[in-house]
Amino acid sequence: MKNLSRNLLIAATIIVAGFLVYTFRSIVSYVLIAWVLSMIGQPLTRFFQRRLRIGKWTAGPITGAVLTILCFFIVLISLILVFVPMFIQQAGNLATVDYSAIARTIEEPIRHFQEWLNSRGIFFDAKAPEEWLKNMFASTFDPTRIGAIISAVFSAASGLIVDISCIVFITFFFLKEQGLFVNFITVLVPAKYESKILEAVDIISRLLTRYFAGMLLQMFVITIYVSLLLTILGVKNALLIGFFAALMNVIPYLGPFIGGALGIIITITSNVDLDFYSQLLPLLIKVALVFATVQMLDNYFLSPYIFSSSVLAHPLEIFLVILMGAQISGIAGMILAIPVYTVLRVIAKEFLNQFRVVQALTDKMEEEGY
Numbered sequence: 001m002k003n004l005s006r007n008l009l010i011a012a013t014i015i016v017a018g019f020l021v022y023t024f025r026s027i028v029s030y031v032l033i034a035w036v037l038s039m040i041g042q043p044l045t046r047f048f049q050r051r052l053r054i055g056k057w058t059a060g061p062i063t064g065a066v067l068t069i070l071c072f073f074i075v076l077i078s079l080i081l082v083f084v085p086m087f088i089q090q091a092g093n094l095a096t097v098d099y100s101a102i103a104r105t106i107e108e109p110i111r112h113f114q115e116w117l118n119s120r121g122i123f124f125d126a127k128a129p130e131e132w133l134k135n136m137f138a139s140t141f142d143p144t145r146i147g148a149i150i151s152a153v154f155s156a157a158s159g160l161i162v163d164i165s166c167i168v169f170i171t172f173f174f175l176k177e178q179g180l181f182v183n184f185i186t187v188l189v190p191a192k193y194e195s196k197i198l199e200a201v202d203i204i205s206r207l208l209t210r211y212f213a214g215m216l217l218q219m220f221v222i223t224i225y226v227s228l229l230l231t232i233l234g235v236k237n238a239l240l241i242g243f244f245a246a247l248m249n250v251i252p253y254l255g256p257f258i259g260g261a262l263g264i265i266i267t268i269t270s271n272v273d274l275d276f277y278s279q280l281l282p283l284l285i286k287v288a289l290v291f292a293t294v295q296m297l298d299n300y301f302l303s304p305y306i307f308s309s310s311v312l313a314h315p316l317e318i319f320l321v322i323l324m325g326a327q328i329s330g331i332a333g334m335i336l337a338i339p340v341y342t343v344l345r346v347i348a349k350e351f352l353n354q355f356r357v358v359q360a361l362t363d364k365m366e367e368e369g370y
Contacts, residue, residue: 030166035181037167038174039209040216041068045175065175069168086240193351200350203365207311207342214306219246221302226263226290233286236270241287245294252322252334256298260291311342312364 021028045064052059052067059067174181182201186194227242235241241263248259267287271280311318318338325337348355349362 030163030170031181034167034170034174036208036212037072037171038178038181039205040212041072041171041175042178044068044071045178061176065172068175069172083240083243086237196350200346203346203349204343207346208339210310211306211339211342214310215250218249218298218302218306222246222249222294222298225297226294229290229293230287233290235267235283235287237266241266245291249294249298250335251331252303252338253319254331254334256291256295259294260288263287263291311338313341313345313361314364317361 045061045068048059048064048067049061052063182198185201186197189197223239223242223246225242226245227239230238230241244262244266245256245259248262249255251258264284264287267283268280271283313321321341322334322337325333325335325340327333329336345362345365348358349365352358353362
């Protein structure tokens with residue numbers, strides 16, 4: 001009865017906590033993002049505090065936190081300065097797209113494909129390429145929608161400024177007082193569970209730090225790998241395609257395919273004046289081959305390290321968790337599935353370790369001393 005009452009109390013606490021998290025999800029997201037940034041920035045903050053000296057003056061927690069946040073902004077602004085002009089250029093290419101030129105580029109292969117289908121008894125009434133392209137792009141670049149688009153952009157920008165301000169403010173205090181988040185969590189639970197909470201938060205911090213560091217390394221490696229290969233192969237906008245590939249690769253398993261599709265689209269829109277068979281098709285084959293090697297690199301080297309080794313879970317277990325995340329919340333669920341699952345596993349290990357299923361799911365963590 002005592003164990004039953006304890007388990008019921010824990011279950012009720014989790015349900016109430018879940019309700020509160022859902023109700024104040026915006027604030028919770030600010031805190032969690034700030035916590036992640038503080039975990040990424042803590043080594044940098046400690047570095048500034050240890051190494052930054054001017055005469056007798058040494059950097060304290062405030063200076064270290066401020067300089068770390070400035071480093072975050074420098075990285076963000078650098079990415080904007082490098083990639084936004086490329087985005088604008090590609091948007092300009094699409095906005096002023098020459099439907100006739102693209103139609104001429106793809107008309108012959110489409111006709112050959114249609115003839116191949118007809119030879120096998122498959123007939124369909126296909127629209128002319130130019131008409132199909134006009135219908136596809138007309139709604140996106142309709143001049144009557146420009147005012148609404150500008151209004152939406154300004155509205156989103158104002159909301160984003162508020163979000164960034166809140167996250168920066170919270171991140172500053174998490175960096176300045178590195179135990180602040182842990183102290184905040186411990187005051188929400190009874191005193192007798194404080195030691196377990198402290199241990200759980202410490203394990204979660206270490207596992208997620210490894211995970212997010214691995215994600216950053218993965219993005220860097222893929223950006224450099226794709227950019228260099230495409231540049232060597234003579235593909236335009238190689239850096240932009242590489243950045244898109246790395247950014248989309250954040251989506252587990254599905255990301256490389258989305259990145260490959262975007263790479264092919266960018267290649268087509270950047271080379272609409274080329275002859276399809278003699279010039280454009282070889283370029284597209286090069287892009288496809290590069291993304292095929294990226295897929296192998298990610299599947300056999302990067303993902304096993306990040307998704308399995310960093311959070312100490314079996315690859316099949318990770319795969320099923322990502323599928324469940326996709327079922328619950330689509331692409332966002334796939335991205336958040338592993339961090340959320342890591343948190344739930346650690347909590348289960350600390351409070352529900354008497355159940356065999358929890359022991360089976362956390363045995364690798366036990367082996368690694370977590």
